[in-house]
Amino acid sequence: MNKDTFIIGFMLFALFFGAGNLIYPPILGIESGTSYWAAFAGFVITGVGLPILAVTAISFVKNDARELADRVHPLFGLVFTSMVYLTIGPIFAIPRAATVGYEMSIEPFMGGASSLALLVFTTIFFILVFIVSLNPSKMVNQIGRYLTPILLIAILALVIGGLLLLDSPLAEPLERYATAPFFTGFVEGYLTMDAIAALAFGIIVVNALKERGLTTKQELVRATLKAGAVTGVALTTVYASIGWIGAKMAANGPYTNGGALLSDAANNMFGTFGTLLLGVIVTLACFTTSVGLVVACGQFFNRVTSIPYKWIILITTLASYLIANQGLATIINFSVPVLVFIYPIAIVLIILTFMHRLFNGATGVYRGAIAVTAVISLYDGLTAFGFDFPTISPIMESLPFFALGLGWLVPAIIGGLIGLLFKQGNQRVQNS
Known part of the structure; x- marks a missing residue:
């Protein structure tokens, strides 16, 4: 593998690494308990393997995910791709990013949930998202470039602390993990939303490879798989580590979501400073992810509707703001049925592409x-x-x-x- 492979691989990791990557593995760990590794194996299939295949699938076509979906029918291509962008945009992924940022940076210091604090936080958060999205520049890319290593270092510190300081035994798994841990983990991997996000992000990777002189389909597919392998190793390592922290935090629960679990783990191991540092870094990561998703939605719907870009991102931001204030638990509860519907279609479409x-x-x-x-x-x-x-x-x-x-x-x-x-x-x- 050459330097470009690693650069693009980590760029893709930065695109994927958002709220869902942090909040679901810890919950998988705490709920699966002694069945953790079997459940984690299933989670990796849909949470890591499928997104890499989805990105690679885009390298088979000239344009974007809509070209893949058009193979079924042009109307299906428009409707399904729109659903993908709405799901990773204002309906679930962007509001989820904002609420995860709030729950990991503000709520630990509030002594509990506060709808007013969430309102103030999301107001500031989405005003800044809208301003930056109006004219996205290299600034966001630079923040992402430096933020990702810092975030990984913070997670590494959390993991090392977890291995050294968390010695509670693993709990008994919930019934669904006790009876079928692998397949339960497989379905839980849907919740990261990475496979459907990959259908939107794939063209970014392909364009980056084309800029480096790759032109033939064979070269693009091969290079995408190599970059995807780098991304996959990084994601799997992070998932396994923070999932294990969740498994070891069972005695400190219960927790409604993985954000609260990680904040509590950071506080237990490193005190208030650990909670604050993790919260700030995660909030910045969620901010850059939100900007990227707002821009992606703005560009896609501008192409298919001819509505001015600034109006689309305004609508996207306002919708995300309203949904974010329903709270993280509500967003997760409503996202599950939608993802259960969309994911199998995406899986079949990706497999058929290969x-x-x-x-x-x-x-x-x-x-x-x-x-x-x-x-x-x-x-x-x-x-x-x-x-x-x-x-x-x-x-x-x-x-x-x-x-x-x-x-x-x-x-x-x-x-x-x-x-x-x-x-x-x-x-x-x-x-x-």
Whole structure:
């Protein structure tokens, strides 16, 4: 691997490393307890492996994620890609970043949650996000370039302190981790949102490689995989470490989210200074991530709607501000059903991209696999929201791997095969 591989790999790490990367591994650790490593293995598949594959999938096309989704149908491409940007933008990821910043920098010194403090914090936070997003410059990139190593050093100190100072035994896992820790961790990896964020970030990596003289598809795919390997190792190391801190903090719980857990861990090990330092650094990281996501949403929706960029980022910022003030727990609760719906579709789309040559890019394969997946994942998402479907539920629950959260897997394969057979049948009719 050359220097550029590491530079781009760490750039991608900086893009991924936001609120979700901090708050979910500790909760995975505390809930999985003695089943931690099995659960973590599943988490890495969707939290690390899938995002790297998603970025690599973008290197197969000339433009962005919409080109991949257009292989199903142009309307699907527009709708699905818009959903991706809304999810990683004003609906969940940006508000989550702001609330994580608040809960790790302000709340530990407030003696508990305060809606007024959250309102003041998010008001200042989003005013600054909007101002910087109006004219994004190298300043944000420079902050990210220097902030990421500092954040990693802070986390390293936290991890070393955890290994040396946290000696509580691991707790018994929750029931879902006790019965199927790997697959529970697999589904929990959805919550980082990194795989769908990768569909938006992928073009940044591809453009960075093109600027370094790579032109052919083979070169771009190979280089993207190498840079992704650097990112993957860094993410896996950080996830494993802070997840282990969560597992060792079980005796100090309960915790409603990973941000509060990490702040408490920092305070236990390094006192008030540790909590303050971690809070400031994480807030800065969440700020730069929020700016990047606001800019990405502004640029995408400006292309597809022709609405002026400044109006789109104003709407994005205001929506994020309103949702952020609902609190982190509320954001997480509402994000789970949406991600349960979107993630299987994204997974199937990414896998089909890598198998594109095997079926000569037949549209029927894409449509068959995606259509079936969308129906089942929509059911899963609605039931996660609390809807009840007594007529349909027995059918869905009879699907292979349904209990593991993978009821869409076998139907997606069948849907793709039907699409392939339909294409071949049409070819025979045309040739006869």
